[in-house]
Amino acid sequence: MKERCNAAIERMKEDFAKNLSLRSTTGSMESLMVKFEGKDYELQELAQIVRKNPKTIVINFSSFPQAIPNALKALQGSGLNLNPQQDGTTLYVPVPKVTKEHREALAKNAKALYIKCRDSVKDVQADFIKKVKKQSSISEDLAFNVSKQINAICEEYQNEAKHIYDVKHNELVGK
Known part of the structure; x- marks a missing residue:
């Protein structure tokens, strides 16, 4: 699970580096x-x-x-x-001059890439929670606790992605 979440965040970082340069x-x-x-x-x-x-x-x-x-x-x-x-x-x-409109367009693209990453992490979360709920050999309490842990881990990844996005957004809009 962590590998898939890390992969989503790395993909977002690569997309930011390739596609969201001011110059x-x-x-x-x-x-x-x-x-x-x-x-x-x-x-x-x-x-x-x-x-x-x-x-x-x-x-x-x-x-x-x-x-x-x-x-x-x-x-x-x-x-x-x-x-x-x-x-x-x-x-x-x-090479175009960096205009306010260009910065805003890049910031909009950054948000789209962040949302794509966030949705990928949510998909991973849903996959693993589904797998846990399908397990008939574990108790409901254990399944509930494992689901809570999965949610907590995925929330950390979402927060990391949000932080990376916030930093990039501020860089792009010139804050």
Whole structure:
């Protein structure tokens, strides 16, 4: 049970690190999923991504130029506030200024990721409580006590996730 709860929190931390950066980094683009020839690929598998200067990221598609239209869609729909410009097999991505609206959008995404994590922990909790209640070989009192322990453990994980979210939210909105 603890492994599954830890996995949910680690997944949330990874999502925060990849998707909720105030500055658009090459790292946040590398793992962006692009549909190409019927399969999903990470952008870094299809193109070379380089930071040209603090305000521009260059994505070179010389190996897979036919993936450019789908990559453009993925970049524009990523929620990273990106507006890539195409020049041949190269995309130039201006790094956007951090606006209040961008911060608020990131904070909204952070809340969605937190809720997803919280729901995963609740699913784990429900699974284990169901398993305990199905056990016919234990007394009702023991099942009740075990259920209370499961609830307490899952509540700790939910509180940890909430704390991580609160810290990230304050960072994003500039508090």
